[in-house]
Amino acid sequence: MHSNLTVTSNYTELLPDSHYIFPALVFGILLIVVIICGNLLVCLSVWTEKALKTTTNYFIVSLAVADLLLAVLVLPLFVYSEFQGGVWTLNSVLCDALMTMDVMLCTASIFNLCAISVDRFIAVSIPLNYNRKHIDQRQIILLSTTWIFALAVASPVIFGINHVPDRDPTLCKLEDNNYIIYSSVCSFFIPCPIMLLLYCLMFQGLKKWEEARKTKLKNSMHASMKFQSGHSLPQCPPPAIERDPADVKLKELNCYSHPDCPFPKEYKDGHTQTIALPKLNCVQEPSKKKRAKINGRERKAMKVLPVVVGVFLFCWTPFFVVHITRALCESCDISPELMSIVTWLGYVNSALNPIIYTVFNTEFRNFFRKFLRSCC
Incomplete structure (x- = not known):
C-alpha cells in the first residue's frame, strides 16, 4: 500500500475534525x-479439511497469510495514526518498520494474486501433468x-531510504519519490498486466477446449447414427464360454455390455452354468475420466475470472494511479479526501480476497457453514 500513512500526513491541518476521525476509526x-x-477461516479450513489440501489452495493460503499479517501488523498503527489526526507520535524507527x-x-498480496493466475494457467495449459494433490518443486519455487x-521491493525502506535531511518526525510516510515510482511499478504496473494476460490466455484456452x-x-x-443406419444390431462375437479362453480378446468382452447385444451378458449352457463377463472397456477410460474431471473444474473457473479481475x-488501480501521480507531479492538487478513499479501497481488497477465492468453492462453503453452525 506504499506510504499509505502519507494519506494522513497532512490531515492535521486539512482534516482535524472529529466528524472525519470517528467514522475512519470505526471503519478501520x-x-x-x-x-x-x-x-x-481460509487457513483453518485448509489445515483441517483433507479435501481442501490441494495445490491451488496452498496458493490461496499464502495470499491469506499476507492479508492476515497486513491486518495484524500494519492496519492497527494506521488506524491509530488516523485517530491522532494524522500526526505520528511514535519514533521514526517504528515508522520505517x-x-x-x-x-x-x-x-x-498482489504477487500472490499473480501467482494464483500463473498456477491456474499451468493447470489449463498442461492439465495432465499438473499435480493437484501434492505441491511440487515448481510450485514451491513460485511461492x-x-x-x-515482495521483500526485495520493500527492503530499501528498512535500509535507510527514508533517512533524508530535514525529515519531519511528526509525519510517517515514504520520503523518496523515486522509490515511490519504483515500488509502484514493481508492485502493480508489472504484475497487473501479467495477471491480465495469463487470465486472458487461460480464458482462450478453456474456450478452445470447450469448442473441441x-x-x-x-x-x-x-x-453413431451412421453406424445404426447401416446395422440393425451391433455385431457381437460368439459367447466367450463357447470358445477357448486364450482366443478371447479383452476388447470383445466389452461388447456384451451393450444393451442391444443379441447375446446375454450372462451366458447359461445346458448345465445352467453361469459366467458373468468382466466389465472391461476397449479404450483407456482412466485417461478420459481424468481429462473430463479437469475440464469440468477449469470450466467453472471461467465464471470466476470476471470477478477476480474486476x-x-x-x-x-485507483490507489496506484493517484499514488504515482503524486510522485511524478508534486504540483498536482490531489485532495486528502481522494487519497483517503483510494487508500482504504486498497485495504478492502484484503477483506474481499477470502470471499472471491472461497465463495465459489463448494468445499470452502461447506466448511464455513459447518464452522459457523458449530460456533453460533
Missing part, C-alpha cells in the same frame, strides 16, 4: 476484524519467489 476497526476472521511491512505485505520479490469437446461430441453422435482492478 471493522475492516481489521473482517480481514482477520475471513483469512483465519511500519512502512517496510506495509510495502512488503501489500506487494506480497518462495512471491515472498522474496463439443466438436468431438458431435462427431461421435454423427458416427475486483482486483477496482481496488488497486
